[in-house]
Each structure stands twice: as structure tokens, then as C-alpha cells.
Amino acid sequence: MTVTVYIPAPFRRLTGNCTYVEGHGQTVAELLDxxxxxxxxxxDMLQNEAGELPTHIHIYVNNQEIxxxxxxxxxxxxxxxxxxxxxxxxxxxxxxxxxxxxxxxxMIPQVGSAGQRKLLDAKVLIVGAGGLGSPAAVYLxxxxxxxxxxxxxxxxxLSNLQRQILHHTADVGRPKVDSAQExxxxxxxxxxxxPHRVRLTSAxxxxxxxxxxxxVGAVDNFVTRYLLNDACYLAGKPYIDGGVFLFEGQATxxxxxxxxxxxxxxxxxxxxxxPSPSQVGLLGVLPGVIGVIEAxxxxxxxxxxxxxxxxxxxxxxxxxxxxxxxxxxxDPHCPLCGDAPTIHELGDYEASPSxxxxxxxxx
Amino acid sequence: MTVTVRIPTALRKLTADQDRVxxxxxxxxxxxxxxxxxxxxxxxxxxxxxxxxxxxVNIYVNGEDVRFLQGLASPLKDGDEVSIVPAVAGG
Numbered sequence: 001m002t003v004t005v006y007i008p009a010p011f012r013r014l015t016g017n018c019t020y021v022e023g024h025g026q027t028v029a030e031l032l033d034x035x036x037x038x039x040x041x042x043x044d045m046l047q048n049e050a051g052e053l054p055t056h057i058h059i060y061v062n063n064q065e066i067x068x069x070x071x072x073x074x075x076x077x078x079x080x081x082x083x084x085x086x087x088x089x090x091x092x093x094x095x096x097x098x099x100x101x102x103x104x105x106x107m108i109p110q111v112g113s114a115g116q117r118k119l120l121d122a123k124v125l126i127v128g129a130g131g132l133g134s135p136a137a138v139y140l141x142x143x144x145x146x147x148x149x150x151x152x153x154x155x156x157x158l159s160n161l162q163r164q165i166l167h168h169t170a171d172v173g174r175p176k177v178d179s180a181q182e183x184x185x186x187x188x189x190x191x192x193x194x195p196h197r198v199r200l201t202s203a204x205x206x207x208x209x210x211x212x213x214x215x216v217g218a219v220d221n222f223v224t225r226y227l228l229n230d231a232c233y234l235a236g237k238p239y240i241d242g243g244v245f246l247f248e249g250q251a252t253x254x255x256x257x258x259x260x261x262x263x264x265x266x267x268x269x270x271x272x273x274x275p276s277p278s279q280v281g282l283l284g285v286l287p288g289v290i291g292v293i294e295a296x297x298x299x300x301x302x303x304x305x306x307x308x309x310x311x312x313x314x315x316x317x318x319x320x321x322x323x324x325x326x327x328x329x330x331d332p333h334c335p336l337c338g339d340a341p342t343i344h345e346l347g348d349y350e351a352s353p354s355x356x357x358x359x360x361x362x363x
Numbered sequence: 364m365t366v367t368v369r370i371p372t373a374l375r376k377l378t379a380d381q382d383r384v385x386x387x388x389x390x391x392x393x394x395x396x397x398x399x400x401x402x403x404x405x406x407x408x409x410x411x412x413x414x415x416x417x418x419x420v421n422i423y424v425n426g427e428d429v430r431f432l433q434g435l436a437s438p439l440k441d442g443d444e445v446s447i448v449p450a451v452a453g454g
Binding site: 128130131132133217218219220221222225242243244245246247248249250264265266267268269273274276282287313315317319320324325326327328329331 | 369371372373382417418419421423427428430446448449450451452454
């Protein structure tokens with residue numbers, strides 16, 4: 001039988017820098033013997049002193065770990081894909097369970113076990129455990145982001161369940177951070193959840209944000225959105241923003257120094273022009289789409305992969321089923337991150353005339 | 364000049380639920396007046412009493428924010444796409 005063997009980055013120097021090599025054998029054991037013959041140095045990595053497969057090396061046949069099949073006796077068929085995945089990165093081992101749990105993404109060459117280690121070491125703050133925060137938290141947790149902070153001061157209401165998939169019917173009346181913590185633990189016990197059962201304010205934002213690498217904004221109002229924008233910029237943390245209204249959603253990423261929410265929208269609309277979803281309704285799956293996009297952006301930032309949404313505003317129109325994007329940029333006149341900034345610390349965001357939201361009433 | 368204007372969900376009740384409408388004008392300002400002639404009330408959603416673009420609504424020409432072009436004086440040419448993008452806060 002002829003199979004394709006995926007060689008992970010750490011081992012490629014042992015196979016002439018080939019990512020994929022051809023292999024032969026009726027079983028995994030025969031394949032390993034054949035690989036050892038052709039690539040002796042690789043062979044040394046694939047057996048311990050007793051000649052057995054080391055516990056930190058995992059072999060997958062068509063994406064299934066061989067211990068869940070027939071071990072080294074697992075039969076091979078022509079065209080099978082075999083992957084050799086070591087569970088070592090930066091001197092810190094992934095446990096065999098972690099290697100299996102995250103195997104689908106560890107197999108991705110751009111992620112690997114080193115990328116998985118980055119995810120496990122990452123600390124992401126999600127502000128809001130509602131429609132956007134729920135899907136973002138679930139996917140980040142499932143991917144093994146090691147520390148998730150969740151900020152939410154609310155208790156769950158029955159009408160939240162139409163979209164807020166972190167919570168369940170029995171949780172109605174409970175603090176959302178509590179049900180969020182329990183749900184995430186059921187998805188992935190690797191994840192440390194830090195509940196912040198508070199409303200984000202000027203008094204607590206800097207202290208909370210300082211504990212994390214980046215922030216996923218999942219808030220449902222403009223006051224908190226501007227506060228969060230300012231706090232992230234002042235703290236030097238990437239801010240992934242998402243918003244939804246009726247059938248439309250927006251997502252973008254703000255990297256400090258490359259523009260902020262104030263550069264994009266200098267002032268929020270007056271309240272009468274900015275009805276909340278509780279007043280006008282919201283298709284529940286819409287924040288699902290946008291929250292998942294925010295999670296993708298967080299994972300990309302952690303892994304250092306691809307092109308982030310920094311410099312672009314992604315617009316999703318569910319009715320047309322269309323994604324569009326427009327350019328965003330740093331505004332030299334921005335009061336926060338412009339050339340002559342006037343905002344140097346968090347102020348009063350509610351309504352005071354001296355508020356950083358003073359523009360609110362000019363608009 | 365005939366351009367296509369992309370209408371956000373929030374303003375579609377003014378355009379009979381159309382998500383894109385044609386408009387005319389050699390500049391953004393003329394384009395907005397053309398929109399107002401067809402869809403009464405649209406202009407005041409985009410511009411304040413002084414005639415300036417409201418600070419919570421962005422207008423893009425071919426994906427570029429007109430605040431970084433020439434604002435209401437930004438020139439338009441046949442086939443341009445004008446996008447109206449309001450800030451949305453729901454979550």
C-alpha cells in the first residue's frame with residue numbers, strides 16, 4: 001500500500017525538508033519500519049530505547065489517532081494519509097489528551113504543536129457574554145485558548161437564549177458569567193475562565209484589560225464600545241470589534257497606532273437614532289456569524305497568521321448574503337490616537353459635557 | 364455620472380427595502396441630493412442641519428472613507444460604488 005505521510009515542521013530537516021513523503025506498508029508498524037530505513041534520523045525520533053513509539057509522538061491515519069483504531073496494527077490502504085505529530089513545543093509538552101483534542105489544528109502546518117502552545121498560553125478578554133460573546137467564547141475555548149476573561153454584569157433573561165449560546169434554559173436568572181464559566185468548562189476543561197461580574201467602567205477597565213493579551217469586544221451599546229476602544233488603545237492591546245443591527249453585522253480589528261473606533265466613527269449616534277436590539281429585534285444567528293469572525297481574528301492574532309481585519313471594516317449583509325469591506329485608517333485628528341491627542345485617560349462616558357463622548361451631542 | 368449607492372439595513376425603509384439604488388451626480392454632494400429627490404428623508408439621515416455628513420455615518424466611495432478623500436466634494440465617476448455605513452452597536 002502506498003500512503004502519503006505528513007511530516008511536521010520540527011522533523012522536516014530529517015526528511016530533506018519534505019512536508020509530505022511517500023510511504024509503504026500494510027500496517028502502521030510496517031510503514032514506520034520502512035520510514036526508519038529510508039530516514040534513519042527520523043526513525044530515531046519515532047522509537048524509544050525499547051523500540052516503541054514514544055508517548056509524545058502521535059500517529060494519525062486519515063485524521064484518526066491510531067490508538068483509537070488498532071494501534072500499530074492499524075491497516076493501511078492505498079491513498080491513506082498518515083500524519084506524525086509530536087507533542088513537544090518550546091520545551092513544554094502537550095499532554096497526550098491535548099494532542100488528541102487539538103489534533104485537527106495541530107496538523108495544520110501553520111499551527112502545529114508550537115501554535116497550540118501559543119493558544120494555551122494566550123489570555124483573551126471577552127467583554128460581553130451575550131450574542132457576540134457567546135459564539136466567540138465557545139470557539140476560543142474549544143480551540144484551547146488557555147485563559148478567557150469574561151466581563152458581564154447581567155443576569156440571564158429568557159429572551160437572551162434566542163442567540164446567547166453560552167447559556168441554557170435552566171440558567172435564567174443566574175449571573176451570565178457563572179453560566180458562561182460552566183458552559184466553557186464543559187466544552188474544554190483546559191480553559192481557565194476568569195469571570196468579571198462587573199459592568200466595564202472607567203474605574204475598572206484598565207485594571208481588567210491589563211491582565212490580557214487582547215480584547216474581543218462583544219458589547220451591545222455605544223457607551224461601553226467607546227470606553228473599551230479608549231482603554232484598549234491606552235493599554236496598548238489589540239481590540240477586535242463586532243456589532244450587529246437587524247440583518248447587518250460589522251467586524252474589524254484595531255491595532256494600537258493603526259487607527260481606532262474613534263477614527264472609524266468619530267461620535268456615536270444620539271440615542272433616538274440608535275435603537276437597541278431589544279427595541280427593534282435581531283436575527284439571533286447574526287451575532288453568531290459576527291462573533292465567530294471575531295474569534296477567527298483572535299486566533300489569527302495569537303498565532304500570527306494571515307491578514308487581520310486591521311485597516312478593514314468587514315460588513316455582512318445577511319439578507320443579500322454578502323460580505324463587503326471598506327478601508328479604515330488612523331485619523332490624524334483623532335482625539336485618542338491622532339497626532340495631537342486630547343484623551344490621555346479614561347473619562348466619564350455616560351453624559352457629562354466634559355465626557356470623552358462630548359461629540360455625542362454635537363452630532 | 365451614474366453611481367450605485369449601497370443602502371444599509373437601517374435605512375432601507377426609506378428605499379422600499381432596496382439594498383442598492385442608482386443615483387446621479389459629479390460629486391458626493393450632488394449624489395446625496397439626487398438620492399433625496401428619489402427617497403425623501405434620506406438626506407437628513409446622512410447630513411446634519413449644517414449640511415455636513417453626520418459623525419456616526421460613514422460614506423465610502425469605492426471602499427474609501429470620504430472623510431479621507433474630499434468629503435462631500437469628493438468627485439464621482441460613472442460606475443462608482445457609494446456605500447453608506449452607519450455605526451452599529453448591537454451585540
